[in-house]
Amino acid sequence: MSLSRNDVAKVGLLARLALSDADLDTMTRELSSIVGFVGQLEKIDTADVAPLAHPLDTQNVFRADVPKPSLTTAEALQSAPRHDGECFLVPAVLGDTGAA
Amino acid sequence: MQPSDMSAVDLVNAVRQGDLTALRATEAFLERIERLDGQINAFLAVDREGALRTAAAIDDKRKSGKPLGPLAGLPVAVKDALCTSDLPTTCASKMLAGFRPPYDAEVVARLRAADAVIVGKTNMDEFAMGGSNENSAFGPVHKPWALTRAPGGSSGGSAACVAADMAPVAIGSDTGGSIRQPAGLCGITGLKPTYGRVSRRGLVAFASSLDQIGPMARSAADCALLLETIAGHDPGDATSLDLPVPAYGTDLERPLEGVRIGRVPAHFGAGLDPEVAHAVEEAFAAFRAAGATVIDIDMPHADAGVATYYLVAPCEASSNLARYDGAHYGHRAEPGKGHRAEPGRLQPAQPVSGHRAEPGSGQGNASGGFESALVEMYCRSRAEGFGPEVKRRIMLGTYALSAGYYDAYYAKALKVRRLIRQDYLDAFEKVDLIGGPVSATAAFKLGEKSGDPLAMYLVDLYTVCTNLAGVGGISFPCGFTKGGLPIGFQLQAPALAEPLLLRATDRYQHLTDWHRRRPAIAARPR
Numbered sequence: 001m002s003l004s005r006n007d008v009a010k011v012g013l014l015a016r017l018a019l020s021d022a023d024l025d026t027m028t029r030e031l032s033s034i035v036g037f038v039g040q041l042e043k044i045d046t047a048d049v050a051p052l053a054h055p056l057d058t059q060n061v062f063r064a065d066v067p068k069p070s071l072t073t074a075e076a077l078q079s080a081p082r083h084d085g086e087c088f089l090v091p092a093v094l095g096d097t098g099a100a
Numbered sequence: 101m102q103p104s105d106m107s108a109v110d111l112v113n114a115v116r117q118g119d120l121t122a123l124r125a126t127e128a129f130l131e132r133i134e135r136l137d138g139q140i141n142a143f144l145a146v147d148r149e150g151a152l153r154t155a156a157a158i159d160d161k162r163k164s165g166k167p168l169g170p171l172a173g174l175p176v177a178v179k180d181a182l183c184t185s186d187l188p189t190t191c192a193s194k195m196l197a198g199f200r201p202p203y204d205a206e207v208v209a210r211l212r213a214a215d216a217v218i219v220g221k222t223n224m225d226e227f228a229m230g231g232s233n234e235n236s237a238f239g240p241v242h243k244p245w246a247l248t249r250a251p252g253g254s255s256g257g258s259a260a261c262v263a264a265d266m267a268p269v270a271i272g273s274d275t276g277g278s279i280r281q282p283a284g285l286c287g288i289t290g291l292k293p294t295y296g297r298v299s300r301r302g303l304v305a306f307a308s309s310l311d312q313i314g315p316m317a318r319s320a321a322d323c324a325l326l327l328e329t330i331a332g333h334d335p336g337d338a339t340s341l342d343l344p345v346p347a348y349g350t351d352l353e354r355p356l357e358g359v360r361i362g363r364v365p366a367h368f369g370a371g372l373d374p375e376v377a378h379a380v381e382e383a384f385a386a387f388r389a390a391g392a393t394v395i396d397i398d399m400p401h402a403d404a405g406v407a408t409y410y411l412v413a414p415c416e417a418s419s420n421l422a423r424y425d426g427a428h429y430g431h432r433a434e435p436g437k438g439h440r441a442e443p444g445r446l447q448p449a450q451p452v453s454g455h456r457a458e459p460g461s462g463q464g465n466a467s468g469g470f471e472s473a474l475v476e477m478y479c480r481s482r483a484e485g486f487g488p489e490v491k492r493r494i495m496l497g498t499y500a501l502s503a504g505y506y507d508a509y510y511a512k513a514l515k516v517r518r519l520i521r522q523d524y525l526d527a528f529e530k531v532d533l534i535g536g537p538v539s540a541t542a543a544f545k546l547g548e549k550s551g552d553p554l555a556m557y558l559v560d561l562y563t564v565c566t567n568l569a570g571v572g573g574i575s576f577p578c579g580f581t582k583g584g585l586p587i588g589f590q591l592q593a594p595a596l597a598e599p600l601l602l603r604a605t606d607r608y609q610h611l612t613d614w615h616r617r618r619p620a621i622a623a624r625p626r
Contacts, residue, residue: 003499007499008495011495011499011502012479012495013479014498014502015418015482015494015495015498016422016425016478016479016482017479017482017483017491017494018476018479018480018482018483019483023491027491027492027495030492031492031495031496031499033553033554034410034492034553034554034557035499035509037407037554038407038410038411038500038509038513039407040407041404041407041411041509041512041513041516042508042512044401044516044519046512046515046516046519049515049516049518050515051511051514051515051517051518052514052517052518052521053309053514054309054339054570055295055296055309055521055568055569055570055571056296056339061338061339063335071202071203075202076202078200078202079199079200079201079202079428079429079430080429081426081427081432082432088428090427090474090477091435091474091476092472092473092474093472094472
C-alpha cells in the first residue's frame with residue numbers, strides 16, 4: 001500500500017498540520033512504509049470477531065449529577081497564548097481578517 | 101550507609117524511625133543529580149527548593165509527633181507526562197514548553213499526600229512516543245551504563261535516574277512498553293500495572309485505552325511500596341477500577357512452589373540477540389530452581405502485536421492530540437510568520453480517492469491557502485510545536501481513521517486486538533505468568549535507529565501485547581552482556597495479578613544480584 005503525495009497533503013489538512021514540500025516528501029515515503037507494514041493484518045481471519053476498543057468491560061460510568069467545583073476562569077486561562085481575562089482569543093473563524 | 105545506596109523500603113523506615121531525616125535523604129539525591137545529570141540528561145526540571153522545603157516540612161511533622169505518610173521522606177522523580185501544578189509539564193515537547201498545569205495528576209496528589217518528596221520531572225520521548233528517548237525536544241537521555249547508547253523509552257529519564265541512583269524510585273507511564281523496555285535496558289525494575297489499576301487523571305493522554313502509570317525502582321519490593329500508594333480508584337478517571345488495593349509488600353516472600361510460568365518458544369526466533377536469549381533462558385532456570393514450573397505455551401497472534409499497536413495507538417493519539425490547537429494552552433504560531441504551508445496548494449478540483457472531501461478544505465484565500473486565519477493558526481502552531489515522530493503518528497492515525505480506510509485499518513486492528521487478548525485468556529488457563537525477553541537486544545546506540553521509524557517500532561515486539569490485552573507486566577535485570585550492558589526479563593500476568601508479578605520478581609531478586617549492580621557512573625567519587 002503506498003500513499004500519494006496528494007493523499008498525504010489531504011491527511012495533513014485533516015490533522016491540522018502544515019507540511020512543507022520537504023515534509024510532504026518524507027512523510028509520503030515513511031507513511032507508505034508504515035501503512036504497508038500494518039497492512040499485514042489483512043491476512044488474519046477476523047470474520048466472526050467483534051472489535052475490542054477497550055480492555056475493560058466497564059461501561060458508562062456515571063457520577064452523581066450534582067455541581068462540583070471546577071477550575072476558575074483565571075486557572076483555565078492561565079496558560080492561554082491569548083485571552084482577555086474572560087475568553088480565549090483566537091484569529092478570525094470566518095474569512096481571513098481580524099487575527100487576534 | 102549513604103541514603104543513595106538504600107532501598108526505598110529501608111529509606112522510608114529509616115525516616116520513620118528517626119535514623120535519617122527527610123532533608124538529609126533529599127539532599128543526598130539532589131547532590132547526585134547535580135553531579136551526574138549533566139552527562140545523562142534524565143531530568144527536564146529539578147525542583148531543588150521545593151523538594152528541600154517539602155522534606156523539611158516532613159521532618160517537622162515527625163518532630164511534632166504527627167503521623168507520617170507511607171512514603172515519608174522518599175525522593176521520587178516523576179515522568180514529565182504527569183501534571184504537576186508547581187512544576188512545568190512539557191511531555192518533552194516544544195508544544196508544551198513551560199506549560200504549568202492548573203492541577204496535579206491524581207498520582208502526583210497521592211505521592212504528596214503520602215509525604216513523598218518530588219525532586220523533579222524526567223525526560224522522555226515526546227508525548228511518550230518512542231522507544232529510545234531520542235524523540236525528546238530537549239535532547240536524548242544517555243544510558244548510564246554507556247553514555248553513547250539509548251536508555252530506552254519512552255520513560256527513559258525515569259529509568260536512567262533510578263539506574264544512576266539520582267532517585268530511589270520514579271514514576272513512568274507505559275502505553276506499549278514505555279516502563280518495561282527502558283527498565284530492562286537500564287537494569288532496573290519497572291511495573292506496568294493492569295489497565296485501570298492506577299488513575300490516569302492528569303497523565304497527558306497518548307492512547308487512552310492503553311496508557312497506564314506505574315512504578316520504576318531498583319527492586320520489586322520498592323515497586324510494591326510505590327504501587328501501594330499510587331494504585332486505587334479515582335472518581336476522576338472513569339476507567340479506574342473501583343477495587344480494593346492489596347498490601348503489595350506483604351506477600352513477597354511466599355515461595356514460588358506451584359506457580360506455573362509460561363515460556364513462548366516463538367519469542368526465541370530470529371532477531372533475538374543470542375546473549376539476550378541465553379540470559380533469559382538462565383532466568384527461567386532460576387525460576388525453576390525457586391520452585392516454579394516452566395511450561396511452553398503458544399501465543400498465536402503475538403506476531404500481529406506491533407502492527408495492531410501501531411494502528412490502535414496512533415488512531416487514539418491523533419484524536420487525543422487534537423487538543424493542542426494553539427488556543428487553550430501550549431505553543432501558538434505567530435501570525436504572518438513562517439512559510440506558506442502546503443495544504444493551500446491542494447487543488448479542490450482534485451479529490452483524493454477514498455477520502456470524503458472536507459467542506460472548505462483547500463480553498464485559496466489571502467491566508468496562504470487556509471480556509472481561515474483560525475485554521476492557519478491551528479496548522480502552523482501544530483507544525484511548529486510537534487516533533488517528527490509525533491507528527492508521523494498523528495498523520496498515521498488520522499489516515500487510518502479517515503473515511504474509506506477506517507474499516508481496513510482501525511476496525512481491523514480492533515478485531516485483531518480481541519484475538520490477542522483471547523490468547524492471554526487462553527494462556528492464563530494453563531499458566532499463572534508468562535515470561536520472556538523484554539527487548540530483542542540489550543542496547544542500541546543513540547542515532548542507530550532514529551532514521552528508520554519502522555525499525556524503531558519493531559523494538560516494541562515483546563511489550564505491546566500486554567497493553568493491547570490490558571494485563572500487567574514487569575521487567576527486571578536478568579544478566580549482562582559481555583560488554584557490560586543489562587539484559588531485561590519480562591513477566592506478564594492476568595489482570596490484577598500484581599501481587600504475583602511482584603512476588604515472583606522479588607523471589608528472583610533474592611536468588612540473584614543482577615538488580616544490585618550499578619553502572620560505573622553511579623560510583624561514589626573517592
